[in-house]
Amino acid sequence: MNLRTGRRRLLPVPRSLLGRMLALTLLAVLLAQGLSSLIWLSQLRASQTEGLTTTARSLAQSMAASVGYFRSLPLGYRPLVLDQLRSMGGTRFFVSLNDRPLQMQILPETPRKRLVLGEVDRVLRQRLGSAVDLTVEFVSPEDLRIFNSGIALDELPRSWAHYALSFEPLAPPVLVTQIQIAPGEWLYLATLMPAPYVSLEDEGLPVQQLWFIVLTTVFLLSFIGLLVRWQSRPLKRLAKAARDMAVGGEMRPLAEVGASEVVEVSRAFNSMRERINRYLSERGQLFSAISHDLRTPITRLRLRVELLDDEAVQAKFSRDLDELELLVKGALQCVKDTDIHENIEAVDLNVLLEHIVEPYQASDPDCVTLAGRALLPYPGKPLALKRCIGNLLDNALKYGGRAHLRLEDSAELLVLHVDDEGPGVPEQRLEQVFEPHVRLSGQQQGYGLGLGIARNIAHAHGGELSMRNLPEGGLRVTLTLPRQACSDD
Numbered sequence: 001m002n003l004r005t006g007r008r009r010l011l012p013v014p015r016s017l018l019g020r021m022l023a024l025t026l027l028a029v030l031l032a033q034g035l036s037s038l039i040w041l042s043q044l045r046a047s048q049t050e051g052l053t054t055t056a057r058s059l060a061q062s063m064a065a066s067v068g069y070f071r072s073l074p075l076g077y078r079p080l081v082l083d084q085l086r087s088m089g090g091t092r093f094f095v096s097l098n099d100r101p102l103q104m105q106i107l108p109e110t111p112r113k114r115l116v117l118g119e120v121d122r123v124l125r126q127r128l129g130s131a132v133d134l135t136v137e138f139v140s141p142e143d144l145r146i147f148n149s150g151i152a153l154d155e156l157p158r159s160w161a162h163y164a165l166s167f168e169p170l171a172p173p174v175l176v177t178q179i180q181i182a183p184g185e186w187l188y189l190a191t192l193m194p195a196p197y198v199s200l201e202d203e204g205l206p207v208q209q210l211w212f213i214v215l216t217t218v219f220l221l222s223f224i225g226l227l228v229r230w231q232s233r234p235l236k237r238l239a240k241a242a243r244d245m246a247v248g249g250e251m252r253p254l255a256e257v258g259a260s261e262v263v264e265v266s267r268a269f270n271s272m273r274e275r276i277n278r279y280l281s282e283r284g285q286l287f288s289a290i291s292h293d294l295r296t297p298i299t300r301l302r303l304r305v306e307l308l309d310d311e312a313v314q315a316k317f318s319r320d321l322d323e324l325e326l327l328v329k330g331a332l333q334c335v336k337d338t339d340i341h342e343n344i345e346a347v348d349l350n351v352l353l354e355h356i357v358e359p360y361q362a363s364d365p366d367c368v369t370l371a372g373r374a375l376l377p378y379p380g381k382p383l384a385l386k387r388c389i390g391n392l393l394d395n396a397l398k399y400g401g402r403a404h405l406r407l408e409d410s411a412e413l414l415v416l417h418v419d420d421e422g423p424g425v426p427e428q429r430l431e432q433v434f435e436p437h438v439r440l441s442g443q444q445q446g447y448g449l450g451l452g453i454a455r456n457i458a459h460a461h462g463g464e465l466s467m468r469n470l471p472e473g474g475l476r477v478t479l480t481l482p483r484q485a486c487s488d489d
Contacts, residue, residue, distance in 0.1 A: 025224045026217065033213045040209070049115065052197050056116045060123030062092060063177055063189050067128060070095075071181050096147055096188040101135055101178045105143040113138055116193070120177065133180040138173040144190065172199065234258035238269060243462060244344075245273055298325055346377035347385060349414070353405065356389055360397070367397065372407035378414055378481065380461050388457040388465075389416065391450040392477050396420035400474055416479040424469040434465070454479075 014020045070078060082095060107113065120136050128134075177189040234257060241254045253273070256266040301321055308314040350373050360368045378385075396403035400420020408415040425433060434451050455465040463481035470476050 021224055021228045022221055025221060029217045029220055033216065037209065037213065048197070049112075052112060052115060052193075053119055055194060055197055056119035057123055059175070059191065059193075060120040061127070063120070063179075064124055064127035066093060066095065066189060067124075067179055067181060067187055070097075070187055075182075092191060094146070094188075094190040098147060098178075098186045098188050099184050101180075101186050102145045102147075102176075102188065104137070104139045104145050104176065106137045106139060107173055112197075112199075116175070120175070124177070124179070128179070135176075135178045137176055139176050141171045141174055144174050144176070146188070146190075231259060231262075234262040234266065238262075238266060241269065241273075245276070343381075344379050345382055347380050347382045348377050349374040349385075349407065352382065352386060353389065353407065356386060356393060357405065360393070360403075367402050368393065369402075369404045370407075371405070373409070374407060374414065375409045378483075380481070381457075384457045384460065388454040388479065389418075391454040392416075392418045392479065395450050396422075396475070396477070399423075410483070412483050414481040414483055416481075418477045418479070419470065419474055421474045424473065424475045425467065427469070430467055430469075433467075451477075 014023050070081075073081060078097060082097065117136050117138070121134070124134060124136070125132060172192055174190050174192060179187045179189070181187045234255075238254060253270045254266045256263045256270070258266070298321060301317070305314055305317040305321065308317065353370055357368045357370050393403050393405070396418050397420070400422030402421045404417075404419040406417045406419075408417070434455050451465070458465040458479055458481070461481055463479065465477065465479055467475060467477045
């Protein structure tokens with residue numbers, strides 16, 4: 001098993017260039033937007049803190065002025081002034097006079113609440129004297145009490161407190177200041193913080209800012225996706241051309257378009273393709289000439305050997321000629337069988353395997369078993385694939401007596417396991433058996449080319465051929481063919 005694929009990754013990494021570019025872009029955008037939002041939010045909070053401080057001072061100054069005004073009024077005039085203020089309904093504060101400070105449930109502590117209360121308390125004591133008896137708290141509208149009798153806000157006439165204590169449809173906290181202006185007389189001032197400082201909670205990112213981040217991210221990802229798809233099309237054509245050339249498919253010169261780097265790669269690929277085609281053509285001509293030139297003298301030598309009178313010498317010459325002919329046939333067969341010129345077709349491997357195993361099962365139904373099915377046809381060379389699988393089956397029957405074939409298919413890979421019941425292969429020779437003219441048993445006939453030819457055919461289809469010894473005994477040869485080897489993507 002490949003160590004890279006066997007390792008479990010902590011985070012899934014996209015395999016395609018498009019996926020990786022989008023992932024990197026998303027990461028960069030999120031980091032940039034997060035950093036900019038953090039800076040923007042810190043500046044916003046600093047600005048809000050400054051504005052909140054200024055607003056709290058202004059409110060405290062107005063409260064101090066109201067306290068000074070009521071202190072200056074004769075005792076008998078104070079209730080009359082309060083009635084006139086309530087009738088007007090347009091004052092900044094709701095004001096009342098009580099004989100004692102009212103007890104109400106105050107709101108929990110927050111940084112903004114501490115800032116406002118501290119600033120109001122500081123300004124009031126600075127204006128009214130540090131010894132003044134006062135309380136400053138924030139109260140929920142539901143818990144707000146107005147007079148000594150404990151009248152709630154909802155029980156008051158609407159005109160009395162609508163301007164000072166209502167902020168519909170919200171229900172913001174009410175700033176309540178109670179100041180003793182005389183023995184047994186407490187001035188009650190209630191008001192709301194002006195917008196945009198109505199809330200005492202630290203606000204997160206505004207909804208508009210979140211929408212801006214989302215829309216910017218979507219726009220960048222869409223733009224990067226289109227750009228990468230546009231730039232990767234020449235690379236996909238290059239990959240398809242390379243796969244077609246690997247399996248021997250007929251192909252035209254690759255279009256040299258795209259970015260300058262892609263054009264340079266395409267030009268180099270076209271040059272390489274021409275050199276490989278020329279090399280293959282020359283190789284075929286070379287071996288055809290070798291076949292013709294070697295067979296003729298070997299035949300003449302055999303005729304001359306027949307004319308020898310000495311049978312012992314004749315036998316020696318015949319043995320040497322047989323060995324020479326065996327070597328020539330083996331070399332030519334190796335080239336011929338791994339260079340089958342076919343067009344790529346949609347091969348139904350289920351039918352192909354049935355045709356391969358049928359002759360063996362006809363003589364002995366138990367000598368070959370077949371399990372599994374291909375889900376879809378495989379684009380490849382039918383005769384080459386038949387020769388490859390046939391060599392694997394022959395090798396399994398020759399050395400193991402029985403063969404068990406199992407086909408596994410998925411969207412990525414097509415895998416064929418060929419198991420035998422033989423003694424297996426020594427671990428140190430598992431790779432060596434794929435080399436030409438290597439045979440583990442000298443008593444078996446053949447050239448020792450079957451597995452090497454099968455592996456070359458697998459490589460020509462972009463696949464691989466491997467083998468391993470089974471724990472229960474026997475040898476497993478695995479043919480792996482990639483499903484995407486001949487796809488258009």
